[in-house]
Amino acid sequence: MNGLVVNCRGVTRIYSDDAVPVQALRGVDFGVRTGEFVSLSGPSGSGKSTLLNIIGGLDRPTAGSVEVDGVDLGTLSESQLSDLRLRKMGFVFQAYNLIPVLSALENVEFIMQLQGVPAAQRHERAQRMLSELGIGDLLDRRPGELSGGQQQRVAIARAIVTNPVLLLADEPSANLDSATTEDLLQTLRHLNELHGVTIITATHDPMVMQIARRQVKLRDGAIVEDSAALDASAAGA
């Protein structure tokens, strides 16, 4: 497994839906070690969200392979991919994507319910997680009754409450003001540094890029800059 929690080899993604095929990723090689905080950045259409989605098993590469925690995603069926996402990944979406009919507490409990965690245990864990994220007094509120920042915290709580191997965040600050973004970034940093959660985020936001310990820049479907490689070469020099 060579210490990589994510291992992409020659990942190519071509969208053939339109008359002219679009090559979103061009043979990307990319690896992430446990405990890293990686930001994928680049202009629109650079392929950062595509790469994130392929790592998360939400999309499949046209060519190449992706391993997450030693599992080759290309060999899995849709149901097995669902199980992998359930057991090993946490997702934070740009639009929060909370379940509107469930309260904040129930949203956080949701993944654990799918996993079959006993009620008392999941209740206690969800409550503790929301308290840690500073919204312990909003347990019974439904998403429609929460601000954007509060909803994003609930989404983060939902994503990490099961201790996933990998946290994937797609433009997590896109709908937040700068003060709320700052709070969110502190939360992510806290999770990464204190809890050792591996985080990959696709973002345009310089604030998010700055806080990540490794920055990967993409353009036209290829990695054009990777701070880890720069660090390695600097160390080698």
Next chain:
Amino acid sequence: MPVRLLLQLSRRNLLRHRRRTFMLLLAISVAVSGVTFMNSLIRGFQHDMREAVVVNMTGDIKVLAPGYRDDPSIENSFVLADGWAPDLPVDLVDGWAARIKVPAVILSERETRGIQLVGVDPASERISFIGSVSYAGEPLASPEDARLLVGKALAEQLQTAVGRRLVIMTQGSDGLNREAGFRIAGIYDADGTGLEKAFVFTGVSALQRLLDAKVVTEVSIRLREEGSSAAEGFSARGRLMDYFTGLDVLRWQELEPQAAAMFAFADSAIFIWFLIMMGALIFGLVNTLITSVMERVREFGMLRALGMRPGSVVVQVVLESTLVMALGVLIGLGIGSLLVGWLADGIDLSAWAEGVELAGMRSLLVPRLLPGDLLLVALMSLVFGVLASLYPAWRAVKVKPLEALRR
């Protein structure tokens, strides 16, 4: 599969879209109550039809001499042993009646008519219509009573009245004609039905004397209401066949095939009506569910992105449909039952009396609610609800999570 979670999501989604859920419930309950009420009318019609056949001299089961159905004369008769009594459970049989029924000609001073002359024991005839009709004059007193009961319509045709004499001509057991004068004991009123013109009654012993034969042409058996199911009927028939060896033992369905066919058609009509109502309902249900699913494609995509299996998404959509269907069915059955209860005294169809009589019904149609029908409607509706939700559910999982999240 986290069924409790899926139930929770389904229930809350139904509450979240209150107006849509209300409209669905309304449509389902109207359809189910309509089906329930219509079923009760059809069952009422069936009951009337069966009662008319069974009470009009046929009985649930009849014992006849072989050949009597082709040639209903005294030649095709049989002898009943003294103290005859087949072994049938008391709680199954409502009553028995041994009769002689032969064709005859009846003459008054002014008119002549062909009739069925029926020799009866008046005490046994509570199982047939003659035991419950109203009379001008008086009923027969005993099997020995050599007077006549004549129908009101026939009496009018013969231009005769209670106490007057009529002449009966029929064929005796020796093949020779018999002729005798009878005084009219009573004129019965069978609500103007054809029975009044068809049947003339006298004491069975008196008729046996006229025919010079101590025989009967039929034994009619009436089963109790609760013992009239097909299985009970067949069971009783089997025992009677063992007892009346060599005779024809026939159920009413064989004796009155036309009525039996209409009875069976009524059974089919219940299903046809159910299918029409449910077909229309399912069309609306599928449309509404598809709209609901399409509105929530993003939500379903998110659930799958978070790790919910495609099968669980299908189950969630099916559960939502089943929950709303179950509730709608309960309300519909309740409304339908209340409606039937409200009309428990019957619906007056006397304005269409002639047509109603032709169909074998009474002029008062009493709806009948059968528990089996309620159960069938409930189960079939739920099955239809599940089937109706499969296509929308398939649409919900057909969209890939990523495509859904991008919407």
